[in-house]
Amino acid sequence: MTEQQQDESSAPKADGHARRWKRTLLLTALFVCLFFVAVAERGGPAISKVRKDGIIATLLDPLSLFAGRSPGEREGALLPTKLAKAGPEERVLSEVRDRDPGVGAAPPDPGLLPDAALPGSRLADGLPGGPAGGFTPFGLPFSPPGGPGDGFIPGGPGGPPFVPPPTNPPVSGVPEPGTWVVLILGFFAVGWAMRRRAHLRPGLTAR
Amino acid sequence: MRGLILVVLVSLAGIMLWPAAKEPAAAPGGALDAKSAALLAHVPENSPGTRIWYAASDYPRLKLPGGHEEIVKSALNIKGPMTFGSFVWDEERIPKSGAMWVRVDLAHQILSVFRGGHEIGSAVILYGTDGKPTPTGDFTVLQKSADYHSHAYDAAMPYMLRLTDDGVAIHGSNVREGYATHGCVGVPPEFAKKLFAVMAKGDPVFIVPQPQAKQG
Numbered sequence: 001m002t003e004q005q006q007d008e009s010s011a012p013k014a015d016g017h018a019r020r021w022k023r024t025l026l027l028t029a030l031f032v033c034l035f036f037v038a039v040a041e042r043g044g045p046a047i048s049k050v051r052k053d054g055i056i057a058t059l060l061d062p063l064s065l066f067a068g069r070s071p072g073e074r075e076g077a078l079l080p081t082k083l084a085k086a087g088p089e090e091r092v093l094s095e096v097r098d099r100d101p102g103v104g105a106a107p108p109d110p111g112l113l114p115d116a117a118l119p120g121s122r123l124a125d126g127l128p129g130g131p132a133g134g135f136t137p138f139g140l141p142f143s144p145p146g147g148p149g150d151g152f153i154p155g156g157p158g159g160p161p162f163v164p165p166p167t168n169p170p171v172s173g174v175p176e177p178g179t180w181v182v183l184i185l186g187f188f189a190v191g192w193a194m195r196r197r198a199h200l201r202p203g204l205t206a207r
Numbered sequence: 208m209r210g211l212i213l214v215v216l217v218s219l220a221g222i223m224l225w226p227a228a229k230e231p232a233a234a235p236g237g238a239l240d241a242k243s244a245a246l247l248a249h250v251p252e253n254s255p256g257t258r259i260w261y262a263a264s265d266y267p268r269l270k271l272p273g274g275h276e277e278i279v280k281s282a283l284n285i286k287g288p289m290t291f292g293s294f295v296w297d298e299e300r301i302p303k304s305g306a307m308w309v310r311v312d313l314a315h316q317i318l319s320v321f322r323g324g325h326e327i328g329s330a331v332i333l334y335g336t337d338g339k340p341t342p343t344g345d346f347t348v349l350q351k352s353a354d355y356h357s358h359a360y361d362a363a364m365p366y367m368l369r370l371t372d373d374g375v376a377i378h379g380s381n382v383r384e385g386y387a388t389h390g391c392v393g394v395p396p397e398f399a400k401k402l403f404a405v406m407a408k409g410d411p412v413f414i415v416p417q418p419q420a421k422q423g
Contacts, residue, residue: 062267062279062326065259069285070315071331071384078336078387081380 273345280324294330294398333393343416366403
């Protein structure tokens with residue numbers, strides 16, 4: 001029994017001893033790590049050289065000098081310094097405007113001329129199309145009635161847009177007399193209906 | 208015994224960490240090796256109108272578009288960011304002759320003029336929008352016109368240095384924040400005048416693109 005007791009008492013003793021050593025080793029490892037961290041922070045021999053060289057390079061690199069004097073990168077909405085008087089297309093357009101209408105225009109072909117009375121139709125005369133010069137008639141002299149009436153028909157590939165020639169359809173009065181008549185008749189109809197309702201239900205209106 | 212080891216370790220750690228906390232790192236003026244010290248000796252601090260002179264043995268090389276590379280012998284010592292419309296021009300103590308070249312940095316909105324490797328001028332620029340971007344790459348001055356008037360924009364472009372056939376140029380412009388050109392490089396008019404005086408036809412102009420992430 002006593003031997004057993006001795007064994008039982010010596011076993012925890014050995015366990016505790018091993019545990020203490022383990023703890024000491026762990027603490028030593030921790031402090032070794034701390035030592036290296038401290039050396040790095042203080043600018044020790046190995047790490048500080050890299051860091052200081054980096055600072056020198058940053059200080060003296062021309063690119064970093066340029067970056068340092070930069071007002072920053074551009075961001076946000078931007079305004080143009082000058083309003084474009086005319087882009088490349090409009091430059092061509094202005095030449096068309098300045099040109100004498102009688103010069104350079106293709107001879108009018110009655111078979112190709114659109115009906116000027118058609119709403120939205122635009123006359124397309126033969127204008128110089130494309131950089132190659134010459135006269136290239138536009139493929140579609142008619143735009144469909146009710147189509148986009150923006151006043152410009154885009155030219156063919158390479159062809160310039162052009163100003164509509166002064167052959168606009170006659171402009172009628174706005175609103176037209178028929179519109180006025182319908183409007184006034186409608187007011188009469190509404191007034192009549194209201195009066196009729198009031199006449200039919202006098203009690204409601206009296207109250 | 209164990210306690211003694213612990214005490215020794217703790218005191219060692221304390222000794223090491225205490226001065227580190229008191230005088231933290233990043234002290235470039237500390238002990239430098241000979242090369243770094245020699246480099247730093249060429250940086251005059253807080254002396255107005257001075258420039259950064261690079262050591263002749265160690266000129267930095269600027270990589271430029273088109274595979275070009277130029278050495279930089281000295282650069283203007285501009286402290287802090289420049290404002291829109293401002294510029295610096297300093298050719299004192301710089302040889303009157305030397306190869307001229309211009310570097311336009313779109314990302315940083317900065318233009319630098321070099322003569323014989325020495326930077327003699329720098330200005331904040333305006334450049335093109337996304338719709339009409341300023342082309343990047345290596346160009347040469349194709350045409351000089353001190354009193355140019357743009358037909359396309361019906362606008363004065365004083366001291367114009369044409370770079371491309373389609374009209375991209377460096378010229379005087381009202382350099383303000385929030386504005387962009389139609390592809391040209393706009394510089395303050397006074398700067399444009401000086402630049403016009405020193406640049407000749409055929410002199411290279413390098414337009415450095417924006418970083419890849421900023422493009423598009």
